[in-house]
Amino acid sequence: MTMTEDLLAPRPDEELVFDANPVQADRITHYCPGCHHGIAHRLVTEVLHEMGVAPQTILVASVGCATFTYDYMLVDSVEAPHGRASAVATGVKRARPDRIVYAYQGDGDMGSIGLAEALHAANRGERITVIFVNNTVYGMTGGQMAPTTLLGQKTTTTPKGRNMATEGAPLRMSELMAQLDGVIYAERCALNTVRNIRAAKKAIRKAFEVQRAGLGYSFVELLSGCPTNWHMDPVAANERIGKDMIPVFPLGVYKDATGGRPDGAAKEADHE
Amino acid sequence: MSRIVLLEERCKGCLLCTTVCPRNILRKSERFNHQGYQVVEAGDNAAECTGCAACAVICPDVVIRVFRTRKARDGRGGDA
Amino acid sequence: MSDCLIKGNEAIAFGALDAGCRCYFGYPITPQNEIPEVLSALLPEAGGSFVQAESEVASINMVLGAGSCGIPAMTSSSSCGISLMQEGLSYMSGSHIPGVIVNMSRGGPGLGDIGPSQGDYFQAVKGGGHGDHRSLVLAPATAQECYDMMFRAFELAFKYRNPVMVLGDAIVGQIKEPVLRRPPADAPGAAGLEERAADWRLEGYGRRGPDATPRLLKSVYLAEGALAARNRLLQEKYEAMKAETSVACTDVDDADLVVVAFGSIGRIAGSAVRLLRAEGCKVGLLRPVTLFPFPEAALQQLAKQGKRFLVIEQNLGQMIEDVRLAVRGIADAAWHGVMPGLFIGADALLDPIRDALREI
Numbered sequence: 187m188t189m190t191e192d193l194l195a196p197r198p199d200e201e202l203v204f205d206a207n208p209v210q211a212d213r214i215t216h217y218c219p220g221c222h223h224g225i226a227h228r229l230v231t232e233v234l235h236e237m238g239v240a241p242q243t244i245l246v247a248s249v250g251c252a253t254f255t256y257d258y259m260l261v262d263s264v265e266a267p268h269g270r271a272s273a274v275a276t277g278v279k280r281a282r283p284d285r286i287v288y289a290y291q292g293d294g295d296m297g298s299i300g301l302a303e304a305l306h307a308a309n310r311g312e313r314i315t316v317i318f319v320n321n322t323v324y325g326m327t328g329g330q331m332a333p334t335t336l337l338g339q340k341t342t343t344t345p346k347g348r349n350m351a352t353e354g355a356p357l358r359m360s361e362l363m364a365q366l367d368g369v370i371y372a373e374r375c376a377l378n379t380v381r382n383i384r385a386a387k388k389a390i391r392k393a394f395e396v397q398r399a400g401l402g403y404s405f406v407e408l409l410s411g412c413p414t415n416w417h418m419d420p421v422a423a424n425e426r427i428g429k430d431m432i433p434v435f436p437l438g439v440y441k442d443a444t445g446g447r448p449d450g451a452a453k454e455a456d457h458e
Numbered sequence: 459m460s461r462i463v464l465l466e467e468r469c470k471g472c473l474l475c476t477t478v479c480p481r482n483i484l485r486k487s488e489r490f491n492h493q494g495y496q497v498v499e500a501g502d503n504a505a506e507c508t509g510c511a512a513c514a515v516i517c518p519d520v521v522i523r524v525f526r527t528r529k530a531r532d533g534r535g536g537d538a
Numbered sequence: 539m540s541d542c543l544i545k546g547n548e549a550i551a552f553g554a555l556d557a558g559c560r561c562y563f564g565y566p567i568t569p570q571n572e573i574p575e576v577l578s579a580l581l582p583e584a585g586g587s588f589v590q591a592e593s594e595v596a597s598i599n600m601v602l603g604a605g606s607c608g609i610p611a612m613t614s615s616s617s618c619g620i621s622l623m624q625e626g627l628s629y630m631s632g633s634h635i636p637g638v639i640v641n642m643s644r645g646g647p648g649l650g651d652i653g654p655s656q657g658d659y660f661q662a663v664k665g666g667g668h669g670d671h672r673s674l675v676l677a678p679a680t681a682q683e684c685y686d687m688m689f690r691a692f693e694l695a696f697k698y699r700n701p702v703m704v705l706g707d708a709i710v711g712q713i714k715e716p717v718l719r720r721p722p723a724d725a726p727g728a729a730g731l732e733e734r735a736a737d738w739r740l741e742g743y744g745r746r747g748p749d750a751t752p753r754l755l756k757s758v759y760l761a762e763g764a765l766a767a768r769n770r771l772l773q774e775k776y777e778a779m780k781a782e783t784s785v786a787c788t789d790v791d792d793a794d795l796v797v798v799a800f801g802s803i804g805r806i807a808g809s810a811v812r813l814l815r816a817e818g819c820k821v822g823l824l825r826p827v828t829l830f831p832f833p834e835a836a837l838q839q840l841a842k843q844g845k846r847f848l849v850i851e852q853n854l855g856q857m858i859e860d861v862r863l864a865v866r867g868i869a870d871a872a873w874h875g876v877m878p879g880l881f882i883g884a885d886a887l888l889d890p891i892r893d894a895l896r897e898i
Binding site: 240241242243244246247253256260261262263264265266267270273274275276277278279280281282283285286302303306310 | 560561563587589591592593595596597599600601602603604605606607609611625626629633635740741742743744745750751752753754755756757758
């Protein structure tokens with residue numbers, strides 16, 4: 187045994203209370219330091235693992251920093267063109283209605299170029315789950331304005347800050363989703379604190395349970411940090427989520443039409 | 459005492475874990491890993507670890523494993 | 539399995555159904571609406587799934603999704619809608635995902651009209667989408683061919699794990715004719731097609747036994763040399779597709795002039811050739827049935843026999859380029875264009891063919 191292996195073995199009086207889950211690849215990600223995609227990946231894979239559904243699951247990856255999400259989530263996966271993940275997921279679910287199908291999309295992918303596909307998949311009540319990562323910026327392309335960019339936020343294409351008069355206001359996806367009859371569950375969470383991360387995991391679990399029960403479309407928005415494109419260190423980026431993002435994107439359950447279904451149902455949201 | 463194991467090669471030095479530890483055990487080290495990141499380490503007070511796992515929950519890179527020592531009153535201590 | 543009197547579009551729908559199509563995704567556009575209308579009624583009854591998508595962009599990506607699961611899936615549209623699908627087609631080619639796309643094309647460019655046109659030839663056979671993407675392209679000329687070609691389209695899509703386009707127009711799609719609804723004896727059907735996808739389809743890795751690992755279908759290859767390797771594979775695939783080339787020839791053996799025309803114009807040119815034969819003119823017709831792969835070898839062979847060519851097409855000059863490339867260095871090819879949107883009869887082609895004969 188190497189020293190690390192020795193340390194990783196629980197001693198007789200110990201319990202391993204936090205470990206990697208087998209649905210998440212044992213691989214260092216390409217994400218920047220402090221990027222919340224890593225947390226989101228862990229939560230989704232933990233939920234799939236705990237539900238025991240990973241072997242029956244198909245992931246639809248989107249385009250952006252999360253394009254390579256399939257390198258880290260060990261499930262059958264297909265790459266969608268930019269913005270089209272909800273349409274591809276519709277095709278996958280219609281082809282394989284007994285599988286768990288989810289799309290993982292960023293704010294540019296889902297809220298801008300793919301808004302039509304996102305809203306219509308939701309409105310049809312496709313029995314899919316969409317994990318929506320909102321970090322208010324285009325990450326992969328270098329920090330341009332996203333549909334969710336905050337007013338006044340400087341990006342590489344809003345050098346003086348986003349201006350309501352010329353760029354409009356940030357798009358609120360959870361609120362949009364809540365208006366659609368096909369949506370069974372929509373919740374906005376944040377990944378900036380331990381408590382919010384734990385609440386996000388519950389929301390993700392709930393969303394996948396909604397799908398497993400065949401109830402309809404489920405949606406979880408995750409307010410996430412992008413230290414690189416916010417030009418902040420990761421600790422400051424986490425503080426920004428609480429200070430600047432959550433007031434614009436309030437946390438909470440925006441739609442819960444489960445009526446207590448499925449079993450083990452809705453617990454009160456426990457966001458900060 | 460409970461304890462954590464830091465898989466240093468996975469660490470990207472974001473230091474988010476240092477902000478959530480109730481005992482302020484975690485700190486930036488002087489070491490760099492093969493990725494080139496200045497990694498986090500447990501300080502001299504590592505023995506104060508409560509096994510709360512907050513550090514592991516906020517870590518974006520699955521760096522941390524948490525081992526919680528069973529309390530004697532569990533009646534499960536010893537040869538589990 | 540009976541004779542029926544139906545439109546080409548309806549024949550497409552019946553053919554798709556009988557060939558094993560399990561999922562249809564599409565957006566309304568003239569002149570192909572009978573296809574989704576028929577399938578919206580019949581596909582769910584047959585246990586399949588029909589979705590009227592929010593756009594052609596969504597349609598093709600739904601086909602991509604269902605195709606990635608190794609399930610026979612299709613969409614249909616017309617010119618402008620097919621333009622919107624090009625990104626998805628490129629991704630399907632790059633990710634090796636099968637699917638069938640029917641284009642009952644319209645006059646263009648832009649909104650154009652809903653009359654007959656072959657203005658989408660370049661878009662169909664040269665890829666249309668970005669990168670070195672190609673679709674196999676089949677060109678029916680009759681309602682019967684519409685029915686029969688759907689079997690071939692699904693087979694080829696699964697054989698090559700690639701998009702297959704069926705390219706018609708308002709005449710092919712709207713003309714009502716007797717059709718024998720008889721599946722070929724060796725048609726694999728839905729189960730047979732799905733079986734051909736067993737070694738790559740997405741299904742949840744648990745279906746593949748306890749030691750199975752996840753599968754991934756993608757088109758992004760960033761590592762140095764990785765995209766080159768991927769494109770080499772695609773090149774080999776496009777090369778292998780040449781084995782599927784097919785043509786319909788009439789009266790070419792003793793012809794001095796071979797008319798080359800496809801689809802609806804191929805059919806009208808066939809009538810013109812028959813009329814001219816009755817006058818004693820030595821003309822024949824070569825009608826490409828596959829537009830990609832293009833019947834280069836058949837044309838070269840005829841060129842070497844000393845025959846000359848007249849390309850007739852309903853656009854401003856597209857297929858003529860491929861015919862000239864095929865016979866370059868051996869023969870020349872003349873061209874006669876019919877303006878997109880016009881309905882013409884065989885009589886309109888008699889003089890152009892006579893003129894070409896005289897110039898030989």
